Amino acid sequence: MKGLIKNELVRLLISLRWLIIIPAALIPAHFFGAELARALNFSHPNIPALNGWDGFMLTFSAGGVWTLAYFFLLAFAFIVGDRFVGDKDSGYLSWLVIRTNKKKVWTAKILAVLIAALIYSGLYMVIVAGYNAAFLPISFEGSQLARDPSVMYEIFRITTSQQTINFYQSVSPFAIFVLSALFAGLGLGAITSALLYLTLLVQKSFVPIVISALLAIFAPLFILSRGLGLHPAARLSFDFHVGFGNIEPQMIFYQTISLWILLVVLSIYLGNRKIKKLEI
C-alpha cells in the first residue's frame, strides 16, 4: 500500500496542473486580503494599522465562499478531478491493478488525494500569507485590532452577546495558520474523495468538471455552514473584522473533522465495493 500511495502521490505532484495554485491563491489574496485591509485602514483612519496576518485572515473570511469555493476548491478539483478516469482511459490503471488489486489501487488513490489536499492547502496558505506579507506590514503576532477586543467592539459596534467570542489574542497567528491549513486541507481532501467516487460511478471525462462546478455552486451549503474554511476560533475573529452579523459557526471544530473523516472512509468503502465489479 505504501508503494502504491507513493506512486499515486508522485504522479499527482509532478503534474503541471499544480501551477494553477498561483493565480488561484493570488487573486483572492489580492482582492480580499491586501486590498481590503488597505481599504479598512483608509475608511477607519483611527484603527490601528492592519498587518500581513490580518490580510491573510481577511482573504478567507471576507473572501468567504469566493475564496474557498471558487478558487481554493475548484483549482484543486481541476488538479485531481480526473485521477481515476484519466488513469483508466490511458491504461495506467491496468498496470497498477496487475501489480496489486483493484481495492488497494482505489484506497491508495483516495489516500494520495487526501495527502495532496493537505500539501495543496499548506501551499495555498503560504502563497496567500506571503502575498499579504509583501503588501502589508510584517509582524510575528496579530495586529492590535485582532488582539484587543475592546478596540474592535468600539469600532465595529459589536453587541454584548457577541462579546463572548473566543478571540485569538492569546494564540499565535502561526498556530492558527497551521491549524487552518490542516483543517481546510482535510475538508478539501474529503470533498475531493467524494468527487473521485462520483467519477467512479460515471466514468466520463467531463464528470470532474461538471461536479466541480456543482460543488462550487452549492459550496455555501457545506463550506460556510460546515466550516471547510478556518479554525473556528480564527473564523470568529475574521467575521468580526468585517462586521458580519452571524459569527457563530454552525458546527464546532471536532464535529466538522469527524464529518470529513467519515466522508473519506465512505469514499474508500463505497469505492471498494464499486471497483470490485468494474471492468478496466
Add this chain to the structure above:
Amino acid sequence: MNKAIVTVKNVGKVYGSHWALKDINLEIAPGEIVGFVGPNGSGKTTLIKIMAGLITPTEGIVNVPKEGLIPDSAGIGLVMESAPFAAHLSGYKNLELLAYIKNVISANEIRQAIQIVGLDPESGKKVGHYSFGMRQRLALAQAIMERPRLLLLDEPTNGLDAQAIIELRDTLKSLAKENGIAIFLASHLLTEVENVCDRVLMVKQGKIRKTFNKSDNGRAPVIVQTTDASDIEKLLIWLKAHGLTYQVLKANEVSIDIDMPVPQLVNSLVQANVNIEGIIKKAPTLEEEFISLLIKGE
C-alpha cells in the same frame, strides 16, 4: 509440452446480447509464445484483459500465475496498445514509480530491463520527448522488469519501425527461451506473429476457428520439379499408383498434396526412377491461412 502455466477453460464474455468471446480454451506452457490474430472486434483485447484479471469472464475459468520468478512479484507483465507514462519523468524514473508498488526489485534490475529493450537506463531524457517506438520499448521494460511468468502483449509492434520490430522479436524469443516466460501476443502483423510465435490462434467473432502450428509437419503441398517431361510421366504413374491428388503446374513441375516427410518422398521417387531436379515443401503461411479462414470463410 511442459505443464501449462496458463489455463483458459470454456471462457466466454457477453456484452448485452453480444458474445465478445465464446468457448475459449487455451493452455500455454513456460517458454511458449502463442499468437492471437483476428479481425478488429474479434475479442483479442478482451481475452488479454480477462487473463490479466482486469475484467471478469461471463463464463469459464482462467488460471494464470499469481507470482513471478521473483518472490512476491506480479505473475503477469502487461503491454497494451498505449504506453501511458508520466511525460515529465525519465524512463528509469517511470519504471521506478511502478516498482515502488511491489518493491521487490533493485535499481539495477530496473536498469537491466531498460537495457534489454534497447534503451539507455542512464538517459535523463523525459518520456515526453520519446518517440512512439521508444515508449513501446519502455512499456515492454515495465512488463518484464519484475520477471513475470506470463507476458501479455496487445499490439506491441504498433508504431515500431522495421528495425525495432526485429529487435522486439529477438527480445521476445530470448525472454521465452532463456527465462521460460510464457508469452501471449495479439497483433495485426501476421508476418511478425508467424515469425515469433510457436503457434497462433485464429479468432473470428469471438471464437477460435483454427490453430496455426509452425512445428506441425502435417499435410502441405510439395512441388516437385523433374529433369524432363518423360520423368513427369513416371511421376504421374507413381502418384496415381499411390492415390495422391496433384496438379501439373508446368511441363516438368507438379504440385502434390501429400502427408509424407520430404526425405521419404525423395527416396520413393528415386526408387521409381524419377529424376528430380528440385523439391519444395510449400506450407501455407499464416497470412494464407488467415485469408482463407477468416476472410474467405473457408
